[in-house]
Each structure stands twice: as structure tokens, then as C-alpha cells.
Amino acid sequence: MSKSIKILLAEDEPSLGQIVKESLETRNFEVFHAIDGEQAYEFYQDKNPTVLVLDVMMPKKDGFTLAKEIRQENKHIPIIFLTAKSQTKDVVEGFEHGGNDYLKKPFSMEELIVRIHALLNRVELKTDVENISIGNYTFNHTKQTLSINEDSALLTHKEAELLLHLTQKKNEILDRTFILKKLWGHDDFFNARSMDVFISKLRKKLKKDENVQIINVRGYGYKLIC
Structure with missing residues (x-):
């Protein structure tokens, strides 16, 4: 995995965010950790990330709202939601707001990394089909x-x-x-x-x-x- 793979991690829980950031960095991802939705949107505009990992419940701007705004600008960037919610309707809502995947807390780092790789592979899936x-x-x-x-x-x-x-x-x-x-x-x-x-x-x-x-x-x- 190249250092050019940039992960925007939006997680308002400091300890979890730091653990995820450090774990991803040991796999040679470049990680930008935002602590709320507004900062995450600023990072999205400034850092040109490859993948978004967004907590659903965040201050200032929640993950669903953030994803919806980003989808208006970029229809193809992979988005993974992190959440403690697990009802089918919550998952459907996440996908309707532009999410590609949905990872329930607590989760293992290995599972998150596997899903990131899977999404990166799927990005090549015919985005040029007319x-x-x-x-x-x-x-x-x-x-x-x-x-x-x-x-x-x-x-x-x-x-x-x-x-x-x-x-x-x-x-x-x-x-x-x-x-x-x-x-x-x-x-x-x-x-x-x-x-x-x-x-x-x-x-x-x-x-x-x-x-x-x-x-x-x-x-x-x-x-x-x-």
C-alpha cells in the first residue's frame, strides 16, 4: 500500500480516533483525523483524501450530513460509516446518504483495513460507464x-x-x-x-x-x- 492512499478519519472520540489513526499509519496509510464534521469537511477540501471513514454521531455536523454534502461534489470517493447503530433502517439510511460500507462499533482494525482495501478495489468498477x-x-x-x-x-x-x-x-x-x-x-x-x-x-x-x-x-x- 502506497503512502499516496490518504484516509480522512472523522471520529469525535479522541482515544478511539488516535488508536485507529496510529493503526492505519502502521499499514502505511496517510491519515488525517478530524474531531467533528466541520473539521472533516475542511480536511476533505484541503487534503484530497482517497477514502473517507466517518463516524455517524459527531458534533457540529453528523456523518450522514457530511457524506450527503460530499456526494454532491464527488460521487465516487469510497465512504465507510462507523456507528453503534445496527438496525436495518440505519444501514439503509447510511447507504442512501452515499455510504459504500457500514462498520458497527466495536470493530477490529483488521476488519476496517480489509473493507478499505475492498472499497479501493471497487473504485475501479466502471466509473466511466455511460x-x-x-x-x-x-x-x-x-x-x-x-x-x-x-x-x-x-x-x-x-x-x-x-x-x-x-x-x-x-x-x-x-x-x-x-x-x-x-x-x-x-x-x-x-x-x-x-x-x-x-x-x-x-x-x-x-x-x-x-x-x-x-x-x-x-x-x-x-x-x-x-
């Missing part, structure tokens, strides 16, 4: 838009990545375990529930073309039919 046809829809992964006729819907980062994988396996089965590990990090029940929510959201956004469906292939995964 218009993709899905029936009468046009999907633009880069802009995160889904358009039909004169209507255009803006997708969340997680919705766009999930739909991209579905389009790559159009009319074929997208393996459930594969996509859970690829986009959620683990194929456990908790993450599977979260993915089901996003599948439902995509189905609603694709309902204007009756020839387009996302079907559940029980025991295997999902299939985008068009």
Missing part, C-alpha cells in the same frame, strides 16, 4: 441517473452500484452471495435484509416499463429481465 439501456430506460452509472421519456430519477450511490451489477448480468442470475460480499462486505442475514430494501427501491423506479422486472430466484439471487 448510458446503458434497460428496456425503455437509460441508466447512466457515472451520473447515477435512471431516465425514461422525459422523466429522470437520481439514484443513490448504492442503488447505482447494485443496478450496474444487475445490468452486467442482464437476463441472467446475479448470485446473491456474490453481490452481498461485493457491495456489503458480508453475506449475513442483516446485510441481506438491507439489500432486499434496495432491490425493492429499484423495482419501484423501474415500474414505468412493464417489460422490465427484477425477479427473485429463490436460493440463488436476482435476475434483471428486459
Whole structure:
């Protein structure tokens, strides 16, 4: 890992923040530790980080708000949320605000580092893909838009990545375990529930073309039919 990999760590708990910072630095990451959301945004603008690791509950500006603001400027920078919250709705909210991954406290440093590496590898995932046809829809992964006729819907980062994988396996089965590990990090029940929510959201956004469906292939995964 090169020293050019810069981590913006936003964590208001001083002892935890210092431990995480020092642990990442021993792996040759360059780490900028912010103690609140406003300082984190300043670091984001000044330091040009490669990955964001954001605590959800922070003073001045919480992690969800910070991520939403950054996503308006940068749709592709990897974002990992750190939080003690663990309900499905909290995870979904994190992804809707632009998060790529969600790590529950307490966590191991090894798990955080594995997830950082996984996100860095995924950054290369077709960020230059332009218009993709899905029936009468046009999907633009880069802009995160889904358009039909004169209507255009803006997708969340997680919705766009999930739909991209579905389009790559159009009319074929997208393996459930594969996509859970690829986009959620683990194929456990908790993450599977979260993915089901996003599948439902995509189905609603694709309902204007009756020839387009996302079907559940029980025991295997999902299939985008068009």
C-alpha cells in the first residue's frame, strides 16, 4: 500500500480516533483525523483524501450530513460509516446518504483495513460507464441517473452500484452471495435484509416499463429481465 492512499478519519472520540489513526499509519496509510464534521469537511477540501471513514454521531455536523454534502461534489470517493447503530433502517439510511460500507462499533482494525482495501478495489468498477439501456430506460452509472421519456430519477450511490451489477448480468442470475460480499462486505442475514430494501427501491423506479422486472430466484439471487 502506497503512502499516496490518504484516509480522512472523522471520529469525535479522541482515544478511539488516535488508536485507529496510529493503526492505519502502521499499514502505511496517510491519515488525517478530524474531531467533528466541520473539521472533516475542511480536511476533505484541503487534503484530497482517497477514502473517507466517518463516524455517524459527531458534533457540529453528523456523518450522514457530511457524506450527503460530499456526494454532491464527488460521487465516487469510497465512504465507510462507523456507528453503534445496527438496525436495518440505519444501514439503509447510511447507504442512501452515499455510504459504500457500514462498520458497527466495536470493530477490529483488521476488519476496517480489509473493507478499505475492498472499497479501493471497487473504485475501479466502471466509473466511466455511460448510458446503458434497460428496456425503455437509460441508466447512466457515472451520473447515477435512471431516465425514461422525459422523466429522470437520481439514484443513490448504492442503488447505482447494485443496478450496474444487475445490468452486467442482464437476463441472467446475479448470485446473491456474490453481490452481498461485493457491495456489503458480508453475506449475513442483516446485510441481506438491507439489500432486499434496495432491490425493492429499484423495482419501484423501474415500474414505468412493464417489460422490465427484477425477479427473485429463490436460493440463488436476482435476475434483471428486459
